[in-house]
Amino acid sequence: GENVEQHPSTLSVQEGDSAVIKCTYSDSASNYFPWYKQELGKGPQLIIDIRSNVGEKKDQRIAVTLNKTAKHFSLHITETQPEDSAVYFCAETGNQFYFGTGTSLTVIP
Amino acid sequence: KAGVTQTPRYLIKTRGQQVTLSCSPISGHRSVSWYQQTPGQGLQFLFEYFSETQRNKGNFPGRFSGRQFSNSRSEMNVSTLELGDSALYLCASSWGGAVNTEAFFGQGTRLTVV
Numbered sequence: 001g002e003n004v005e006q007h008p009s010t011l012s013v014q015e016g017d018s019a020v021i022k023c024t025y026s027d028s029a030s031n032y033f034p035w036y037k038q039e040l041g042k043g044p045q046l047i048i049d050i051r052s053n054v055g056e057k058k059d060q061r062i063a064v065t066l067n068k069t070a071k072h073f074s075l076h077i078t079e080t081q082p083e084d085s086a087v088y089f090c091a092e093t094g095n096q097f098y099f100g101t102g103t104s105l106t107v108i109p
Numbered sequence: 110k111a112g113v114t115q116t117p118r119y120l121i122k123t124r125g126q127q128v129t130l131s132c133s134p135i136s137g138h139r140s141v142s143w144y145q146q147t148p149g150q151g152l153q154f155l156f157e158y159f160s161e162t163q164r165n166k167g168n169f170p171g172r173f174s175g176r177q178f179s180n181s182r183s184e185m186n187v188s189t190l191e192l193g194d195s196a197l198y199l200c201a202s203s204w205g206g207a208v209n210t211e212a213f214f215g216q217g218t219r220l221t222v223v
Contacts, residue, residue, distance in 0.1 A: 032209030043113075043199050043214035044152075051209075089152060093209040096165045097142070097201075099152040 006090050006100025013080050014108050021103045023090035024072040030092040033066060033073045038087045038102075047088075048075070080107045111136065113202050113215035121221045127188040130218045132200035134181050140164075140205025141183035142212065143175060146197040158183055159205045187220075195222045 003026045013019050023033075031052040036044035050057045050064045050073065057064050061080075066073040073092075077084055085107045090100040114133040122128050134141050142165075143155040154167040158177035177183045181202075187194055197219050201212040 034211065036214070041216075043115075043216045046211055046213060049211065096154050096157060096167070097212065098154070099144075101151045 004090065004092055004098045004100045006103060008103060009101065010104045010106075012106045012108060015080060015082060017080055019075075019077045019080055019084070019105055019107075021075045021088055021090070021105075022072060023074070023092075023100050024070075025092045025098075026071065027092065027094045027098075028068075028071070030094050032093045033064070034091050034097075035062075035064060035075050036089045036091065036099075038089065040086075044089060077105075080105075082107050082109050113200060113213055115198075115200055115215035115218050117218060118216065119219045119221075121223060122190050123223055124190055124192060126190050127186060128190060128220060130185045130187075130198055130200075130220075132183045132185070132202075132215060134183070134200075134202030135213060138202040138204055138213075139181055140203045140210075140212075141177055141181065142201045142203075143183070143185050144199045144201065145169070146199055146217070147195075152199070155185070190222045192222050195220060 006023045034049035037047045038044040048062050050066050061078045063076040087102045087104050089102050091097045116131045140159045142157040145153045157165040161177045172188045175185045197217045199217045201214045203210045203212040
Protein backbone atom coordinates (compact mmCIF):
# COMPACT_ATOMS: atom_id res chain seq x y z
CA GLY A 1 0.00 0.00 0.00
CA GLU A 2 1.00 3.59 -0.43
CA ASN A 3 0.32 4.71 3.10
CA VAL A 4 3.28 4.14 5.39
CA GLU A 5 3.26 6.38 8.43
CA GLN A 6 6.48 6.83 10.36
CA HIS A 7 6.90 8.44 13.79
CA PRO A 8 8.54 10.44 15.17
CA SER A 9 9.93 12.70 12.46
CA THR A 10 12.77 13.81 14.74
CA LEU A 11 14.27 12.11 17.76
CA SER A 12 17.06 13.18 20.09
CA VAL A 13 18.52 10.81 22.66
CA GLN A 14 21.49 10.83 25.01
CA GLU A 15 24.34 8.53 24.11
CA GLY A 16 23.74 5.14 25.66
CA ASP A 17 19.96 5.48 25.73
CA SER A 18 17.59 3.54 23.48
CA ALA A 19 15.75 4.86 20.43
CA VAL A 20 12.50 3.53 19.02
CA ILE A 21 10.98 4.42 15.66
CA LYS A 22 7.53 3.18 14.67
CA CYS A 23 5.81 2.63 11.33
CA THR A 24 2.31 1.64 10.38
CA TYR A 25 1.13 0.38 7.02
CA SER A 26 -2.19 -0.33 5.38
CA ASP A 27 -1.64 -3.12 2.84
CA SER A 28 -2.29 -6.46 4.48
CA ALA A 29 -0.58 -8.18 1.53
CA SER A 30 2.78 -6.60 2.42
CA ASN A 31 5.27 -9.21 3.54
CA TYR A 32 8.70 -7.61 3.65
CA PHE A 33 9.70 -4.72 5.90
CA PRO A 34 13.22 -3.28 5.61
CA TRP A 35 14.79 -0.41 7.51
CA TYR A 36 17.31 1.94 5.96
CA LYS A 37 19.81 4.39 7.45
CA GLN A 38 20.80 7.41 5.40
CA GLU A 39 23.75 9.57 6.32
CA LEU A 40 24.32 13.00 4.87
CA GLY A 41 25.40 12.86 1.25
CA LYS A 42 24.94 9.11 0.98
CA GLY A 43 22.33 6.73 -0.31
CA PRO A 44 20.14 4.73 2.09
CA GLN A 45 21.84 1.71 3.62
CA LEU A 46 19.90 -1.42 4.53
CA ILE A 47 20.42 -2.08 8.24
CA ILE A 48 17.86 -4.73 9.08
CA ASP A 49 14.74 -6.30 7.63
CA ILE A 50 11.94 -8.61 8.67
CA ARG A 51 9.50 -10.82 6.85
CA SER A 52 5.88 -11.38 7.73
CA ASN A 53 6.41 -14.88 9.05
CA VAL A 54 8.67 -13.53 11.82
CA GLY A 55 7.70 -11.39 14.79
CA GLU A 56 11.11 -10.13 15.85
CA LYS A 57 14.66 -10.02 14.52
CA LYS A 58 17.79 -8.78 16.21
CA ASP A 59 21.26 -7.88 14.99
CA GLN A 60 23.59 -6.70 17.76
CA ARG A 61 22.22 -3.32 18.97
CA ILE A 62 19.45 -3.19 16.40
CA ALA A 63 16.14 -5.02 16.53
CA VAL A 64 12.92 -4.90 14.56
CA THR A 65 9.51 -6.09 15.70
CA LEU A 66 6.48 -6.73 13.53
CA ASN A 67 2.83 -6.92 14.51
CA LYS A 68 0.93 -8.03 11.41
CA THR A 69 -2.45 -7.92 13.11
CA ALA A 70 -2.01 -4.28 14.07
CA LYS A 71 -0.04 -3.53 10.87
CA HIS A 72 2.86 -1.86 12.55
CA PHE A 73 6.56 -2.50 12.90
CA SER A 74 9.26 -0.82 14.93
CA LEU A 75 13.00 -0.28 14.93
CA HIS A 76 14.79 -0.45 18.26
CA ILE A 77 18.35 0.78 18.71
CA THR A 78 19.94 0.12 22.11
CA GLU A 79 23.06 1.68 23.62
CA THR A 80 22.99 4.45 21.04
CA GLN A 81 26.25 5.99 19.84
CA PRO A 82 26.94 9.30 18.06
CA GLU A 83 27.54 7.43 14.80
CA ASP A 84 23.92 6.25 14.93
CA SER A 85 22.91 9.83 14.11
CA ALA A 86 21.25 9.73 10.68
CA VAL A 87 17.87 9.64 8.99
CA TYR A 88 16.09 6.29 9.25
CA PHE A 89 13.45 5.09 6.81
CA CYS A 90 11.06 2.21 7.14
CA ALA A 91 9.59 0.56 4.05
CA GLU A 92 7.05 -2.06 3.16
CA THR A 93 6.57 -3.95 -0.06
CA GLY A 94 3.52 -5.09 -1.90
CA ASN A 95 4.52 -4.95 -5.56
CA GLN A 96 7.00 -2.14 -4.94
CA PHE A 97 8.74 -0.43 -2.05
CA TYR A 98 6.79 2.22 -0.16
CA PHE A 99 8.90 4.29 2.17
CA GLY A 100 8.02 6.14 5.34
CA THR A 101 8.78 9.84 5.60
CA GLY A 102 11.92 9.33 7.66
CA THR A 103 13.09 9.94 11.22
CA SER A 104 16.04 12.19 11.89
CA LEU A 105 17.85 10.67 14.87
CA THR A 106 20.39 12.70 16.81
CA VAL A 107 22.49 11.01 19.48
CA ILE A 108 23.90 13.57 21.90
CA PRO A 109 27.35 12.68 23.28
CA LYS B 110 32.05 -7.01 -4.41
CA ALA B 111 31.42 -3.54 -5.82
CA GLY B 112 28.29 -1.72 -4.74
CA VAL B 113 25.73 0.12 -6.79
CA THR B 114 27.35 2.84 -8.88
CA GLN B 115 25.52 5.91 -10.08
CA THR B 116 26.91 8.48 -12.48
CA PRO B 117 27.23 11.35 -12.50
CA ARG B 118 27.13 12.31 -8.82
CA TYR B 119 26.12 15.91 -9.50
CA LEU B 120 24.40 17.56 -12.43
CA ILE B 121 23.15 21.06 -13.18
CA LYS B 122 20.70 21.51 -16.03
CA THR B 123 18.51 24.29 -17.39
CA ARG B 124 14.75 24.15 -17.58
CA GLY B 125 13.57 22.53 -20.79
CA GLN B 126 16.68 20.41 -21.23
CA GLN B 127 16.79 16.67 -20.88
CA VAL B 128 19.05 14.53 -18.73
CA THR B 129 20.19 10.91 -18.61
CA LEU B 130 21.35 9.25 -15.40
CA SER B 131 23.14 5.93 -15.20
CA CYS B 132 23.09 3.09 -12.68
CA SER B 133 25.30 0.01 -12.56
CA PRO B 134 23.87 -2.60 -10.21
CA ILE B 135 25.72 -5.05 -8.01
CA SER B 136 27.10 -7.91 -10.07
CA GLY B 137 24.48 -10.65 -10.40
CA HIS B 138 21.56 -8.40 -9.56
CA ARG B 139 18.93 -8.27 -12.27
CA SER B 140 16.51 -5.74 -10.80
CA VAL B 141 17.09 -2.00 -10.79
CA SER B 142 14.64 0.46 -9.23
CA TRP B 143 14.74 4.23 -9.41
CA TYR B 144 13.59 6.71 -6.76
CA GLN B 145 13.27 10.44 -6.46
CA GLN B 146 14.13 11.93 -3.07
CA THR B 147 13.11 15.45 -2.14
CA PRO B 148 12.75 17.14 1.28
CA GLY B 149 9.03 17.66 0.73
CA GLN B 150 7.99 14.34 -0.79
CA GLY B 151 10.52 11.93 0.65
CA LEU B 152 11.47 8.81 -1.27
CA GLN B 153 9.15 8.21 -4.20
CA PHE B 154 9.25 5.20 -6.48
CA LEU B 155 9.73 5.93 -10.17
CA PHE B 156 10.01 2.52 -11.83
CA GLU B 157 11.62 -0.88 -11.65
CA TYR B 158 13.32 -2.89 -14.37
CA PHE B 159 13.96 -6.59 -14.31
CA SER B 160 15.70 -8.42 -17.15
CA GLU B 161 15.33 -5.42 -19.47
CA THR B 162 11.57 -5.13 -18.87
CA GLN B 163 9.76 -2.53 -16.82
CA ARG B 164 8.06 -4.50 -14.08
CA ASN B 165 6.52 -1.71 -12.03
CA LYS B 166 5.91 2.00 -12.45
CA GLY B 167 5.17 4.77 -9.98
CA ASN B 168 3.01 7.85 -10.41
CA PHE B 169 5.30 10.10 -12.39
CA PRO B 170 4.60 11.84 -15.71
CA GLY B 171 5.75 10.39 -19.00
CA ARG B 172 8.70 12.80 -19.03
CA PHE B 173 10.37 10.28 -16.76
CA SER B 174 11.47 7.15 -18.56
CA GLY B 175 14.03 4.44 -18.20
CA ARG B 176 15.55 1.39 -19.72
CA GLN B 177 17.72 -1.53 -18.79
CA PHE B 178 20.41 -3.17 -20.84
CA SER B 179 21.32 -6.82 -21.16
CA ASN B 180 24.12 -6.39 -18.60
CA SER B 181 21.51 -5.07 -16.11
CA ARG B 182 22.85 -1.52 -16.20
CA SER B 183 20.02 0.98 -16.26
CA GLU B 184 19.51 4.52 -17.42
CA MET B 185 16.86 7.02 -16.45
CA ASN B 186 15.89 9.91 -18.67
CA VAL B 187 13.99 13.05 -17.80
CA SER B 188 12.88 15.24 -20.68
CA THR B 189 11.72 18.85 -20.65
CA LEU B 190 13.16 19.47 -17.21
CA GLU B 191 11.20 21.55 -14.70
CA LEU B 192 12.46 23.32 -11.60
CA GLY B 193 10.54 20.81 -9.50
CA ASP B 194 12.62 17.97 -10.89
CA SER B 195 15.53 19.11 -8.74
CA ALA B 196 16.14 16.18 -6.42
CA LEU B 197 18.42 13.34 -5.43
CA TYR B 198 17.81 10.43 -7.79
CA LEU B 199 18.62 7.08 -6.30
CA CYS B 200 18.78 3.68 -7.84
CA ALA B 201 18.64 0.40 -5.97
CA SER B 202 19.58 -3.04 -7.16
CA SER B 203 18.42 -6.41 -5.96
CA TRP B 204 18.65 -10.00 -7.02
CA GLY B 205 15.09 -9.46 -8.12
CA GLY B 206 13.67 -12.94 -7.96
CA ALA B 207 10.73 -11.33 -6.25
CA VAL B 208 9.93 -7.71 -5.50
CA ASN B 209 10.32 -8.27 -1.79
CA THR B 210 14.04 -8.94 -1.72
CA GLU B 211 16.86 -6.93 -0.21
CA ALA B 212 17.57 -3.76 -2.17
CA PHE B 213 20.87 -1.91 -2.06
CA PHE B 214 21.12 1.74 -2.95
CA GLY B 215 23.73 3.76 -4.77
CA GLN B 216 24.93 7.16 -3.56
CA GLY B 217 22.57 8.96 -5.89
CA THR B 218 22.77 11.67 -8.51
CA ARG B 219 22.03 15.18 -7.27
CA LEU B 220 20.17 16.97 -10.07
CA THR B 221 19.71 20.72 -9.90
CA VAL B 222 17.47 22.39 -12.48
CA VAL B 223 17.97 26.14 -12.87
